[in-house]
Amino acid sequence: MKSGKLALLSSDSDTINEAHSQHELPGDAPFDAVSTALEIEEKLSLNEGKNCYIGKAAKEDVEYIESPEITEKGEIINTESAERRVYTTTFLLVPDEFVIVDNSAGKFLFPLLSEETAHTAFPAEINVDSFTAEYDDAEYWKVGFEGRADGTENGVLHGDAVFNDSEFGAVVTDSNKNQIGANFEYGGELLKLFLTKSGYIEVYQPDSIDSEEFSEFIAEVLLPYSQMK
Structure with a gap:
């Protein structure tokens, strides 16, 4: 799982x-x-x-x-x-x-x-903003945002290093984020992760990750950013 x-x-x-x-x-x-x-x-x-x-x-x-x-x-x-x-x-x-x-x-x-x-x-809800602030060296390939007051109410940005995007990077950086896709190092491996504010979590890679490793990852990395709805 x-x-x-x-x-x-x-x-x-x-x-x-x-x-x-x-x-x-x-x-x-x-x-x-x-x-x-x-x-x-x-x-x-x-x-x-x-x-x-x-x-x-x-x-x-x-x-x-x-x-x-x-x-x-x-x-x-x-x-x-x-x-x-x-x-x-x-x-x-x-x-x-x-x-x-x-x-x-x-x-x-x-x-x-x-x-x-x-x-x-x-x-549970996951505080996506706090997660991205802590793991600012991760490679983010997807970011969803919401609640902006400048007319751009919500959206999803896909691509490589989306926070560095010349047109929309500042928009997503300064927004309330409700989902992210990220690549970062965990346990000596490159982990490809998708998670949402509403509490959905998915690890795409490595393919070999098992239930024990997934549980350890949630406990060690994601619980500090999780709270009751």
Whole structure:
């Protein structure tokens, strides 16, 4: 795993247990109950004695699907039927620090953790401006900006060394930044990173980065710039 949506954790335990629950639905619902499940697949040992848990979670929901139907009289009508839909996500979890799910659809895990485990999850924001100020020697190949008062409300600039762009470099340097793409040295390797203010993180390179290295990177480099929304 080397991408996902970040949340910060407040934990009452340094472990996490598997969980399976059924949640009853109201009497007029098409099904009696829906289920949630959380499985732990692996435990990793990180620096400073921290544990990282790799797992997956699933949540059932009821969705109403509208579809056309031909009646016996030859009329074309729309009918609605209820279906169980199962949403799944993989995750990395470091107790009392963070959890990251593989995409935005996996955000259902955040309230599930709070309800079923000793961990409370808070969706995170990343302070992109502080990150770029600290890593000013990185090579930035993408910068998104917002909230300018000079008529240029928002935008995204692509290219090599975008902060040095003769036309728009000053605009993005002085703006509130909401996303960046950067190349910089980490752990003796060149790392190609994309991250957003809303808490999405993706490491494009090196291809060989694994879940343990990704977790270490988040803990060491990105958590200092992360806060609860």
